[in-house]
Amino acid sequence: MSLIEAPSFKRDLDAPKLNRTQPILTMHGISHRFGDVRALQDVDVTVYAGEVLGIVGESGSGKSTLLRMMNLEEKPDQGDYRLAIPGATANLFALDRFARRMLRARHIGIVYQNPHLGLLMRNSSSGNVAERLLISGERRFSALRSRGRQALDASEFPTERMDAPPIELSGGMQQRVQLAKAIALEPALLLLDEPTTGLDVSVQALVLDTLKRLQRERAITMVLVSHDLGVIRTMADRVMVMRKGRVVEEGLADQIFQDPQHPYTQSLVHAKL
Amino acid sequence: MSYVAARGGEQAIEQSERLYRERLGTIDATRVDAIARSLPWLVDRIMGEASLYAPRLAALALAQSGGDLYEAVLLLRAWRTTQPRLAVAEPLRQDKLFTHRRISAAFKDIPGGQILGPTLDYSHRILRTDILDGAGLEPEPVEMSPEPAPPHQPSLASWQKAQGLVVDFERQDVPKQDIPDLTREPLLFPAGRAHRLQSLARADTGGLMALGYAVMRGYGPSHPTVNELRLVEADVEISHPRGTVFSAGRVRVSQAEVASKAGAETIDLGFCATLGWNEVKIIAGGTLDLNEPHATKGSPFEEEFFLSHTEPVEGAGFCQHFKLPHYVTFQSTLDAMRDARRKQAEMASQAAAEEPAE
Amino acid sequence: MKKLSQLTLPSQLMSYGFLDPSAKRELRRKLLKAIAIPGCQIPYASREVPMARGWGTGGLQVTLTLLNSSSVVKVIDQGADDGVNAASIRRFLAKVSGARETTDTCKATIIQSRHRVPEEIMREDQILVLQVPEPEPLRPVEHHISAARQMHADANYARLWLILYEQMVRTGRIMQATEYPSLVNGRYVMSPSPIPRWDVPKLHMARHLTLLSAGREKRLYAVPPFTRVEPLAFSDVPYRVEDHAHLTCSRSGLKGFFMNEIPKDDGGSHFELSDSGFCEKTLRRAAGEDVSIGATWYRNGVMS
Numbered sequence: 001m002s003l004i005e006a007p008s009f010k011r012d013l014d015a016p017k018l019n020r021t022q023p024i025l026t027m028h029g030i031s032h033r034f035g036d037v038r039a040l041q042d043v044d045v046t047v048y049a050g051e052v053l054g055i056v057g058e059s060g061s062g063k064s065t066l067l068r069m070m071n072l073e074e075k076p077d078q079g080d081y082r083l084a085i086p087g088a089t090a091n092l093f094a095l096d097r098f099a100r101r102m103l104r105a106r107h108i109g110i111v112y113q114n115p116h117l118g119l120l121m122r123n124s125s126s127g128n129v130a131e132r133l134l135i136s137g138e139r140r141f142s143a144l145r146s147r148g149r150q151a152l153d154a155s156e157f158p159t160e161r162m163d164a165p166p167i168e169l170s171g172g173m174q175q176r177v178q179l180a181k182a183i184a185l186e187p188a189l190l191l192l193d194e195p196t197t198g199l200d201v202s203v204q205a206l207v208l209d210t211l212k213r214l215q216r217e218r219a220i221t222m223v224l225v226s227h228d229l230g231v232i233r234t235m236a237d238r239v240m241v242m243r244k245g246r247v248v249e250e251g252l253a254d255q256i257f258q259d260p261q262h263p264y265t266q267s268l269v270h271a272k273l
Numbered sequence: 274m275s276y277v278a279a280r281g282g283e284q285a286i287e288q289s290e291r292l293y294r295e296r297l298g299t300i301d302a303t304r305v306d307a308i309a310r311s312l313p314w315l316v317d318r319i320m321g322e323a324s325l326y327a328p329r330l331a332a333l334a335l336a337q338s339g340g341d342l343y344e345a346v347l348l349l350r351a352w353r354t355t356q357p358r359l360a361v362a363e364p365l366r367q368d369k370l371f372t373h374r375r376i377s378a379a380f381k382d383i384p385g386g387q388i389l390g391p392t393l394d395y396s397h398r399i400l401r402t403d404i405l406d407g408a409g410l411e412p413e414p415v416e417m418s419p420e421p422a423p424p425h426q427p428s429l430a431s432w433q434k435a436q437g438l439v440v441d442f443e444r445q446d447v448p449k450q451d452i453p454d455l456t457r458e459p460l461l462f463p464a465g466r467a468h469r470l471q472s473l474a475r476a477d478t479g480g481l482m483a484l485g486y487a488v489m490r491g492y493g494p495s496h497p498t499v500n501e502l503r504l505v506e507a508d509v510e511i512s513h514p515r516g517t518v519f520s521a522g523r524v525r526v527s528q529a530e531v532a533s534k535a536g537a538e539t540i541d542l543g544f545c546a547t548l549g550w551n552e553v554k555i556i557a558g559g560t561l562d563l564n565e566p567h568a569t570k571g572s573p574f575e576e577e578f579f580l581s582h583t584e585p586v587e588g589a590g591f592c593q594h595f596k597l598p599h600y601v602t603f604q605s606t607l608d609a610m611r612d613a614r615r616k617q618a619e620m621a622s623q624a625a626a627e628e629p630a631e
Numbered sequence: 632m633k634k635l636s637q638l639t640l641p642s643q644l645m646s647y648g649f650l651d652p653s654a655k656r657e658l659r660r661k662l663l664k665a666i667a668i669p670g671c672q673i674p675y676a677s678r679e680v681p682m683a684r685g686w687g688t689g690g691l692q693v694t695l696t697l698l699n700s701s702s703v704v705k706v707i708d709q710g711a712d713d714g715v716n717a718a719s720i721r722r723f724l725a726k727v728s729g730a731r732e733t734t735d736t737c738k739a740t741i742i743q744s745r746h747r748v749p750e751e752i753m754r755e756d757q758i759l760v761l762q763v764p765e766p767e768p769l770r771p772v773e774h775h776i777s778a779a780r781q782m783h784a785d786a787n788y789a790r791l792w793l794i795l796y797e798q799m800v801r802t803g804r805i806m807q808a809t810e811y812p813s814l815v816n817g818r819y820v821m822s823p824s825p826i827p828r829w830d831v832p833k834l835h836m837a838r839h840l841t842l843l844s845a846g847r848e849k850r851l852y853a854v855p856p857f858t859r860v861e862p863l864a865f866s867d868v869p870y871r872v873e874d875h876a877h878l879t880c881s882r883s884g885l886k887g888f889f890m891n892e893i894p895k896d897d898g899g900s901h902f903e904l905s906d907s908g909f910c911e912k913t914l915r916r917a918a919g920e921d922v923s924i925g926a927t928w929y930r931n932g933v934m935s
Contacts (some may be wrong), residue, residue, distance in 0.1 A: 285715060286715050286718060286719055300686065339761050347681075348681075350679035351679045351680055351681045353679070353684065354651070354654065354678040354679045354680075355645065355646060355649070355651045355678075356651070356652070357651065357653070358653075369700060401725070432875045437870055451666060456676070456678075457653070457657070457676050459674035459675055459676055459677065459849040459850075460849070461674060461776075461777075462775070462776050463777065467826050481718045487747060541935070571774070575698060577777065579777060581776075584681055586683075586684055587684045587685075587847045588681035589683065589684070589685025590685040590688070590845055590847060591684055591685040591764075592685075593685060594684070594685025594686050594764070596684065597685075597686065597708070597716055597745075597823075598708065598709050598714060599709070599746075600709055600811045600891060601710060601746045601747060601809070601825070601826075601827055601891075601905060602708045602746060602808065602825045602827075602891075604827065604873070604889075604890075604891060604892055604905075605808035605809045605827040605829075606808040606809075607892070608808070608873040608874055608875070609804065609805070609806045609807075609808050609873075611808075612874065613802040613803065613804055613806065616802070616804060617802070620803070
């Protein structure tokens with residue numbers, strides 16, 4: 001692989017988009033320690049094409065660490081990670097830093113709770129989306145403009161404000177810029193890390209509506225991490241409950257919310273309802 | 274005639290230098306010796322920043338530059354870099370240093386004792402204007418103590434290490450020839466410990482003071498305590514190819530260890546040493562060293578920031594260079610600016626034309 | 632037994648070419664490395680020289696290493712041979728090496744320059760040494776040297792492109808004036824030093840060797856002969872040099888070269904060739920002297 005030419009993992013656009021039996025993401029045996037703390041213990045995750053997997057758990061449960069690993073920002077002590085994208089057959093944790101970076105840039109989108117982590121606050125909003133396109137090798141200014149506008153529009157961002165810097169925008173708008181950036185390259189996987197936490201309830205509902213619409217129209221595979229059961233319930237097809245670095249329960253969303261099996265899940269669900 | 278494209282530039286250079294030197298008058302060995310004798314602390318400061326121990330050359334540099342410290346340091350550095358490196362001296366050992374002054378703020382008394390040595394710390398800073406009226410200031414004779422202080426003292430840190438209060442550094446056995454030498458290698462980041470301490474040793478006193486002071490005022494998490502501060506004379510020991518170790522002379526060295534309680538169990542130490550006696554510099558430098566592992570990313574207390582920006586020759590030179598003509602750069606900027614204005618004016622008039630008439 | 636004086640060389644007040652042999656050896660090695668990896672910044676010790684940092688100490692060290700007594704040296708500052716600093720550096724170079732001085736681009740073997748590339752085409756047997764204040768093109772987007780080095784290793788230049796994008800969005804054109812980031816040999820983005828955009832194309836596939844050296848920042852890099860130098864530009868927004876093609880030099884009458892604008896008392900301005908050596912030769916030829924003027928990179932204001 002040449003150093004300059006980014007590895008080409010072209011998505012097979014003709015593949016059936018809603019084959020929910022086909023795993024997009026498989027993680028196996030993920031274990032990680034921070035000093036003496038066992039952050040993750042032997043966690044397995046499977047995410048199927050086109051579904052939304054919700055991960056719930058209180059802070060310290062390991063859910064955000066797991067998401068950072070899905071985004072290849074962090075490597076676990078042990079474990080295997082595969083994404084079903086042509087050209088990437090190996091354990092992604094075994095890739096070198098450069099290949100990981102390219103893969104992340106092209107195939108994984110992420111929306112952080114804190115927009116400062118995902119955005120250059122003083123660049124234009126469209127520029128934030130353009131950066132993604134630039135990494136993928138887009139060098140036409142006109143295409144950067146039009147593709148940036150499309151992505152912002154799809155995120156229901158008012159495109160007449162596309163050149164305003166995020167620092168001048170409201171929290172909800174900043175999340176829409178993050179979302180536009182995340183979906184600009186049609187990622188195989190969209191990661192959402194508490195994307196609406198901290199927003200007003202009404203704004204939160206609007207952002208969730210956008211996410212749902214995108215999911216419906218584009219069948220984007222999503223992993224949504226939240227401590228908020230309401231958000232998970234609105235969005236997720238399947239739910240994974242985490243506690244102290246372990247998965248305590250996993251199942252279809254309806255099943256988890258109506259008939260929780262694990263005592264911890266029961267306490268969560270009942271506290272919420 | 275503008276200075277930028279001054280025809281006969283050489284003539285102008287020559288005369289401007291003459292103007293400068295005229296103000297300094299005749300410089301001779303007598304003046305140099307007078308400076309060396311009367312301004313030992315200034316000479317020490319210059320030697321530290323130049324990383325060249327040569328009191329007479331430092332005095333010469335001060336005479337030649339008329340006391341412009343950055344000029345003096347540059348003169349010495351530029352001379353130093355042309356000199357061959359003949360040998361690498363033996364490492365200094367704390368308990369072998371001839372100690373003039375040694376204090377600790379961490380304990381009331383320490384093994385070996387607190388030795389005040391020469392200092393103005395407790396004097397009243399009164400400007401003696403009567404000297405201008407003809408009075409003389411004869412130093413009063415020093416009264417000998419009945420028991421002379423021992424010339425050598427153990428280091429406080431070794432006592433603390435024995436007590437388990439301080440975690441010892443892992444020892445590295447590096448052949449002397451392979452000890453990194455900042456004067457012959459670029460400083461890269463993250464810097465090795467050797468490069469960091471060398472860079473602090475030749476840093477600008479004022480620059481270190483400003484940044485170290487900022488840490489002390491609370492911009493950094495470490496609040497320093499002077500664990501041990503020493504002003505010493507150290508033998509420069511060279512080993513002869515036949516194996517004998519001999520002293521090639523003595524140099525004045527100052528060193529400071531500053532302490533902070535890092536965890537519940539052990540004390541962290543920051544360290545700074547320099548050629549010559551310069552207490553403010555080493556306390557500030559030691560504080561920056563101590564604080565570095567806890568520095569916030571992007572803050573001035575990260576090593577990359579404070580080492581890059583306390584380099585006296587680089588910093589002073591760059592400030593000076595802005596006096597050089599920059600008209601090509603300026604012309605190029607002007608071109609882009611005019612064109613952008615034109616474009617914006619066109620766009621505005623277009624927009625005005627498209628506006629429907631009321 | 633030999634006496635000490637027999638074991639050592641006679642003491643000299645100063646090494647030939649000022650720098651001592653260990654410094655020159657390091658520079659030679661680093662220069663070779665820089666030529667081998669076009670556009671890649673190579674750290675070097677960068678000794679202090681008898682000149683303040685920021686005044687061409689990087690260029691000076693490279694030139695001092697390359698000079699020998701048969702060299703012919705030209706020094707320019709902002710295009711001019713007679714700027715005070717250029718004159719001072721040229722005088723120093725000649726003094727410590729015995730090299731001859733010239734203001735004629737065609738006659739020089741080494742040209743040390745601050746912020747300009749001469750207008751006359753340079754040849755295979757000539758070396759251009761550019762003084763560099765800031766070697767790191769990524770500095771505006773990444774202050775940390777260590778992080779910037781990682782970005783170069785990854786050829787991660789999206790943030791530089793983003794600067795150009797933002798300029799287009801804000802002003803409708805690329806505002807980057809000098810130090811225009813340029814991709815060398817398809818691999819490393821370099822800062823070509825603060826030469827105007829006018830001069831960047833002269834480095835592309837040039838016959839001569841260009842060495843760029845930053846003394847204060849302790850980095851040197853090179854554009855070897857016949858190497859691609861491509862200013863970063865969107866495929867649908869062509870790279871534009873300064874709009875100087877139509878300007879006429881009020882001294883020489885020449886047109887189509889990079890000019891200095893000189894404000895006039897009446898509120899207007901007139902223009903003079905920035906390349907003073909070239910201007911001088913044109914004037915002397917006009918006065919009837921037999922002066923040879925080389926072919927120029929730009930003809931009728933267009934890069935040929």
